Amino acid sequence: MEAITSHPAHVVLTFLVAGMVKGVTGLGLPTVSVGLLGLVMPPPLAAGLIVVPSFVTNLWQGVAGGSTLALLARLWPMLSAIVAGVVVGAAWFPGAGAGATTLALGLALLAYAASGLLPLRPVTMGKRAEGWLAPGAGLATGLVTAGTGVFVMPSVPFLQALGLKRDALVQALGLVFTVATVALAAALAREGTLGGELALFSFLALAPASAGMAFGQWLRPRVSAVLFRRCFFATLLLLGAHLAVTGLRRLA
Template identity: 55%
Template structure:
């Protein structure tokens, strides 16, 4: 009975996370890892997210015509993501589960604050970008390696680079894809990925179903209201993880 309820919780989580991704264009790993960390180790939650996150973000990354220019512009950030993830992966996969949960709670609260308060970083000039991109990448990788979530500081930073809307969607997809690959390599190195690879593949099905439902709902709901609900939910989840 306990196993059945555990499986049901995983399926429901990925259905919801896919739905959020379909409506807002982001949030699948953030929602999934945040919710799954309530019932399992953050490392296991991050492992289950790998394949759904990789598939959905690869699609987002390749869905526009600006992939090569974005890659030429952002490659220092992408290298930083790999370095940071590898350096801090021990927090997520080692004996520091409580630290990972605390870090996850902090990240969710920060991300929710940016969304609810509509905070924006100042525009980043080209000269500053050359220096800042690898630093932001390394910081994003550090957060990824420690918590499995890769939205902070990548999302606010990419929003500050002055991309057009479609380019920003692709740039976010690239950052999320690289972060997922870096996370997968790190998890594979510790043996965590191999044990849950099939479960991660199975989680892709409810995630895609949720995305399709979310895509249809997006045409009928007010996006601003849904985003407020989404970020308020993340804030509550982050606070709950911190209280644990």
């Protein structure tokens, strides 16, 4: 906990910024939080700290809409595989050192930033492809979640390929991130990482995250969505590169 108590301003500012990004774009709170917190603490500790803010904001996003049951019926193979991936990853990654987890986090951020910055045409998959790709995408997302605390890869590109309308996509992201958060919290609690003190700090982090999200929602109609997303992904690219280099140095 020393990494948290030694950097209170960094932690508060991280959740304010991450909440603002989520308020503007509808996603990014766990990704930005873990990325920025990873600058001053090990990724597993950062992952425990984001549990409450991530769960509350993503649960609200996941149930706010009229498509919850339909999306659950469609996404359950992926959601189940995410849980399985987190369980498997939680058994594999606890022995990894700070260098390995920091490198993994950096690579995950680099992959997500590249997916947002590269001029790739969105691909829409058919029902048959969705049926056999969903478990694989869920399992991979669960493994990445267990190792880094980041839920976005490859879940976001997969959901974008389903051809969902904007509101349904935002709601689907909320459902996927909620399940990933709950699975991650259970894995961290089982490993003894998410103890009482860290859980308290995570609950306290909800306040700046909510404030940042409210500001982001106010800011959303007042900024260029395209420019904001470009700045967001460019920042993630730099952050991911820094963390990857830091992880490599620790491994050397």
